[in-house]
Amino acid sequence: MRELKDIGEALADKQQRLAQLKEQTALARVELHAHRLDLAAQVRISYSLGRQDPIKLLLNLDDIADVNRSLSYQMLSQQRRLRQVSDTKQSLLKLGELKRRAAATTAEFSALRSRRQQSLDELESRKAERAELVEALKNKLEAGATELELLRDNESALVALLEDLRQELSEMPMPAAQTKPFAELRGILSWPTAGDTLNRFGTPRPEGNLKWQGVLIGAQAGAPVHSVSHGRVAFADWLRGFGLLLIIDHGDGYMSLYGRNASLFKEVGEWVNTGEQISVVAAADVDGRSALYFEIRRDGIPQNPAKWCKQPSLASG
Structure with a gap:
């Protein structure tokens, strides 16, 4: 922290x-x-x-x-x-x-x-x-709840959160832009952390009838995570299914999401610059992988990060 x-x-x-x-x-x-x-x-x-x-x-x-x-x-x-x-x-x-x-x-x-x-x-x-939440999640799975149901609940919780944030942020207009609008940064953003993507955006998840809304970037536990662009922190807290989650509002409906963190270095309302460190990657999660979860959304709709970030990635295509 x-x-x-x-x-x-x-x-x-x-x-x-x-x-x-x-x-x-x-x-x-x-x-x-x-x-x-x-x-x-x-x-x-x-x-x-x-x-x-x-x-x-x-x-x-x-x-x-x-x-x-x-x-x-x-x-x-x-x-x-x-x-x-x-x-x-x-x-x-x-x-x-x-x-x-x-x-x-x-x-x-x-x-x-x-x-x-x-x-x-x-x-x-x-x-x-x-740890208690993770244990409760395991117990729920063992009690008969399917992982697919939990993933759907997690996605629904995220969508509801983003809608609430979008409505709140619409009442707090961004100041006069000192940098390029986010829409003009398509294809030239840097990835938030170093590592290979472990999945492709929009492809089916292995758990069932759900698709990836973002990408997992394989990284060492403790690796630094950087903001992909200038913006204001809209959310910085624990969210089930995403761990410690930080959401940055870039204006014009664009947001970037960074999940599965060990520590968050920014708080709600703070401004961040492009490339500024905002968190560190958490250790291996329930699925045994150490990775950052990264999304870009516009008006709540997921965007393919590979089409926004300039480095080669398995998420493209």
Whole structure:
């Protein structure tokens, strides 16, 4: 899901920031230690000089040049001690600020980890719910319901959903087109994911008196799925028979459908660009195949994807 992806990126950023702060803190400690050593040396020199009467020292010097050098040395020593005190103070302040920032970043990192765990728990919960649905489907088949009846129910549910979406979207007109109308993209679209099609559009399904309304594209589990064109997400949820399904409205009655996903990266109402990743392919389904289910429809009527997508496909013909 998109939230997990965003959290993962934020965690990586915070982890990198923590590593940088750790390195900066180590350098600040070394710098502080050096300042302390230098300051201690200056204090020892000052103490040594302080035990001697400065006037007596000057009177013991015979040459005026020696007197000047001695005075200059004492002035420089005093200035250096003051500098070392200031540098040590600055190093302490810098180290304190680095510790504060590291503590704040650590707290943010912990909060992000908690959010990620919560999202993972929610995802596992949804997976468990889908597993229960699959198990219920198997039980229904074993109880005597034919697979053909289930497929007809699934197709009817999809048709009803598309009709509802078409009516809702007709009340929300598309903004002024910034790209070519979908109708002008016939024959030049890219397929949504890499892989060979496993069936031909419009041919009978093996289960009985039903025809394929779209194509199955064989792909590895976790393979990225991309939008074939610019549009607005009209549906993003679980639908029986299609798994996690995402439907994109391209305007003028055209829609593209992407089923059998493991995770959806977009939500209803979001806009997507051509080629933008919208989901990833799910693992092997009830029939034991890992594949994306893909359809193109106009006003609810299925279109042959092979006549719209430019790459060679077994769906053509």
